[in-house]
Amino acid sequence: MPKRVMGVETEYGLTTATTTGAPSSLTPEDAAQRLFKRIVEWGRSTNTFLTNGSRLYLDVGAHPEFASAECDSIADLVAMDRAGDLIFQSMVDEANRGLEAEDMPERIHLIKNNVDSAGNSFGCHENYLIRRRRDFRARVDSLVPFFITRQVLTGAGHIRKQPGGAVYEISQRADQMWDAISSASTRSRPIVNTRDEPHGDIEKYRRMHVIVGDSNMSQTSTALKFATTEMLLVMIEDGVIMPDLKLQDPMRSIREISHDVSLKTTVELENGRMRTALQIQREFAEAAHNHYERQGYFADLDDTRSAMVTLWIEALDRLEEGDLDSLSTKLDWIAKHNILERYRTKGGLTWDDPRLTRLEFAYHDLSPAAGLATSMEKQGLLESVVTEEAVHHAIDNPPATTRAALRGRFVGAASEARRDFMVDWMNLRLLEADGARTVILKDPFSPVDERVDELLEQV
Numbered sequence: 001m002p003k004r005v006m007g008v009e010t011e012y013g014l015t016t017a018t019t020t021g022a023p024s025s026l027t028p029e030d031a032a033q034r035l036f037k038r039i040v041e042w043g044r045s046t047n048t049f050l051t052n053g054s055r056l057y058l059d060v061g062a063h064p065e066f067a068s069a070e071c072d073s074i075a076d077l078v079a080m081d082r083a084g085d086l087i088f089q090s091m092v093d094e095a096n097r098g099l100e101a102e103d104m105p106e107r108i109h110l111i112k113n114n115v116d117s118a119g120n121s122f123g124c125h126e127n128y129l130i131r132r133r134r135d136f137r138a139r140v141d142s143l144v145p146f147f148i149t150r151q152v153l154t155g156a157g158h159i160r161k162q163p164g165g166a167v168y169e170i171s172q173r174a175d176q177m178w179d180a181i182s183s184a185s186t187r188s189r190p191i192v193n194t195r196d197e198p199h200g201d202i203e204k205y206r207r208m209h210v211i212v213g214d215s216n217m218s219q220t221s222t223a224l225k226f227a228t229t230e231m232l233l234v235m236i237e238d239g240v241i242m243p244d245l246k247l248q249d250p251m252r253s254i255r256e257i258s259h260d261v262s263l264k265t266t267v268e269l270e271n272g273r274m275r276t277a278l279q280i281q282r283e284f285a286e287a288a289h290n291h292y293e294r295q296g297y298f299a300d301l302d303d304t305r306s307a308m309v310t311l312w313i314e315a316l317d318r319l320e321e322g323d324l325d326s327l328s329t330k331l332d333w334i335a336k337h338n339i340l341e342r343y344r345t346k347g348g349l350t351w352d353d354p355r356l357t358r359l360e361f362a363y364h365d366l367s368p369a370a371g372l373a374t375s376m377e378k379q380g381l382l383e384s385v386v387t388e389e390a391v392h393h394a395i396d397n398p399p400a401t402t403r404a405a406l407r408g409r410f411v412g413a414a415s416e417a418r419r420d421f422m423v424d425w426m427n428l429r430l431l432e433a434d435g436a437r438t439v440i441l442k443d444p445f446s447p448v449d450e451r452v453d454e455l456l457e458q459v
């Protein structure tokens with residue numbers, strides 16, 4: 001089975017609360033400025049690459065972004081994703097120490113979700129390298145029903161406020177994606193960003209940039225999201241025709257599916273047939289499994305990939321049987337629903353109750369003191385995919401088997417030597433008095449390169 005690099009980009013929410021209970025005078029924008037203070041002082045910009053090969057970034061506004069280094073294993077990717085959480089959380093901790101030193105009552109919270117309290121949406125994007133084919137566009141279109149329905153496995157759950165009373169729904173992003181349809185000229189447009197920017201050899205590769213996922217707290221949900229999508233990309237590269245499940249109205253379907261936690265809702269296909277999300281997922285899952293079996297790819301899978309492609313089918317079985325509880329340690333939307341629902345029935349609350357909203361935010365809060373999902377993970381109530389050691393290793397170290405290893409070494413050496421340098425996904429540039437020495441890394445798979453060895457000697 002051919003190798004593939006993947007990366008995850010996570011935008012975080014920032015909220016502030018006070019230790020006194022008084023209203024906070026610190027806006028999320030102020031919080032973001034404080035977070036990036038050190039980075040701006042050091043590099044004069046809010047865009048920086050780290051020794052683990054990843055990128056920290058602050059766009060206008062208040063959503064810090066972590067773009068993980070390129071990973072060629074799902075385990076590395078999950079470790080990188082969690083490392084990103086810990087890196088930003090340590091920046092938040094430092095900013096909070098600053099607030100305390102200034103005698104300010106405000107404290108910043110880092111939230112890994114997709115909707116803030118004002119209803120603004122922000123994203124979690126997936127990046128997959130795929131080998132260039134002329135029919136890329138049509139092929140990606142055939143995946144739209146997969147992306148619309150995978151929320152039943154990978155949704156992060158959400159309390160949706162609406163006239164007539166709030167309800168719990170499966171995905172945070174589903175309602176936001178609706179807006180995207182107005183500008184959609186093809187089916188896949190609101191789901192897959194088609195800007196042709198491969199960050200690699202343009203003759204050979206494309207980068208598929210998926211914008212329709214929820215940020216996941218559960219490592220298992222993250223791993224499942226990437227492992228299932230990867231299976232379908234392998235099929236596309238191999239030229240397999242996908243099951244014809246084209247939806248009549250994808251953006252309407254994504255909402256209808258999200259709104260029904262019983263998973264019984266059917267959506268209309270272009271051919272007039274009606275299908276549940278689970279049925280559509282099963283058709284993709286079975287087609288993928290058949291293809292892997294035919295090609296002998298199962299033998300190539302590492303343990304994490306193997307566990308996740310098996311889980312794909314198992315989880316669909318459990319969901320079809322209505323046995324949601326057996327997935328409550330794996331899937332975010334179910335784990336979160338169980339906690340909120342227990343609290344809700346105990347207190348006789350409606351979904352509009354602000355205490356439930358606070359509890360929902362706590363699930364996504366990354367601070368060790370307030371974070372619910374992170375503490376569930378420590379207690380084994382959410383199953384992790386990688387060890388804590390692996391996550392801590394990923395804070396400072398790039399994946400060893402991709403181009404990120406070269407970037408990480410260069411960033412490490414140049415910062416240590418206090419040299420001026422510039423880096424992006426493809427370029428390593430050492431700035432010198434008489435210009436710059438640049439190495440272009442066109443091969444995302446290659447962790448070794450003589451030119452980089454030479455560049456490092458100049459540092």
Ligand SMILES: Nc1ncnc2c1ncn2[C@@H]1O[C@H](COP(=O)(O)OP(=O)(O)OP(=O)(O)O)[C@@H](O)[C@H]1O
Pocket residue numbers: 005006007008009055067068069070071125127128129130197198199200205206207208425444
């Ligand atoms: N050749 C590649 N194929 C697939 N993914 C890649 C490749 N090169 C880099 N990536 C991943 O793509 C992501 C790029 O993130 P980044 O936020 O910088 O880009 P972007 O989303 O295109 O830009 P922006 O967020 O500024 O609009 C990273 O997670 C990175 O690991």
Ligand SMILES: [Mg+2]
Pocket residue numbers: 009065067
């Ligand atoms: Mg980005």
